[in-house]
Every structure is written in C-alpha cells, then in structure tokens.
Amino acid sequence: AQSVTQPDIHITVSEGASLELRCNYSYGATPYLFWYVQSPGQGLQLLLKYFSGDTLVQGIKGFEAEFKRSQSSFNLRKPSVHWSDAAEYFCAVGAGGSQGNLIFGKGTKLSVKP
C-alpha cells in the first residue's frame, strides 16, 4: 500500500540558515508528489509538485524539492529560512486510482529561531 514517511516531527532552525525536510514514500509506479504547508489556523497551501520530468522542482516562497527515485525520497529544501516559514509541512503522494486522492505524511513542524 502507498505510504508517506516524514521522519522528523519537529525541526528548529535559525533564521537565515538552510533547511531540508525529509520525505520518503512507498509507491509502486511513478508517483505524483506534493509538498503542502499549513500555518496555524490556516488550510493547506500547495508549495510545489512533481509529476514527471526534471527531478528538481521549484515552488513558491523560495522552496525546492528533489525527487530521487533510487531513494524513494522527495526532500524539501530552502537555502535561507525566514521567520515567516514557521509552519507545519506535509509531504503527500497521489494514491493513483481513478481520482487520485492524496496520502499524507504526519507532517514536520518547523520552528524558526531569531
């Protein structure tokens, strides 16, 4: 069965430091992969997506992610974190089937130190 693992529950980084959030997936075919961000009291905002092609994808707010099939990973990165990036980040895989519902990881909460 498809699944998504985000091994880090909570990460704290200093403002201006680089960030990498880990995501591993289990899926039989070429997956559709997504990163969403959830600020407190807000809904889920799409940061970026991978469907096919270039394995390094760019998203909004300066985020990027790299799809590595050999490692079944889709890690999210940002070179310089801003205080406003503090939020919870969810990795998701398209489950396939006829309508493509998403399977989410448990999320990683990001705190940013001044």
Added chain:
Amino acid sequence: EPEVTQTPSHQVTQMGQEVILRCVPISNHLYFYWYRQILGQKVEFLVSFYNNEISEKSEIFDDQFSVERPDGSNFTLKIRSTKLEDSAMYFCASSGYRVGYEQYFGPGTRLTVT
C-alpha cells in the same frame, strides 16, 4: 486568486446530532474531495466526487457520511449522527480537469463533538 472556501470555520455539536459542512470549490474545477485531520494525526482521505457521484471513498467514510453537490457551486459533507471520534478538522479540496492534478484545499472546518 481563486480559492476554496469552507463554512463554518468551527462547529460544535452534541453527540448524535447531524452536521453539514459546506464547501465552495474553485469554480472551474471538476474533482472534489473531503479529508479530515484528527488533532495530532495525519490528514486522511475521506471521499472523492466527480460528475455528481462518489468516485472513491476510504474505510472511514461509512454509512454515517454522505456528500452532495446540491447546486453548481456548493459541495457538502453530512455526518448523520456524530460521534465523539468524529471531532477533527475537515478539509475540502478541489482539483482541475485531470487525474493527479494538484488539489487546492480550503481553510478547514473544526468540528467538535461533545
């Protein structure tokens, strides 16, 4: 920018009562979804809806749940007789014309069952 909206933002109900959660998807989208997130847990798929019928549903989506698109804009989730374990954040999402397209989420409705 078009967005998915949900009402109410917070609903408190007593066990055994019926609730209806409302969503207005993005206007030109054709696929609609409900997800839920129990506090501290991952976002879970409930149901997908296309062409006025359910496309897929999860094990969570039992006979207590139903969905409807009563008009051209609204998409509702009804819980017939609420249970304490139905307390969660419920997210509506919509996506465009192709399977696997990115899904856009609403801000969620927090349902509290007492």
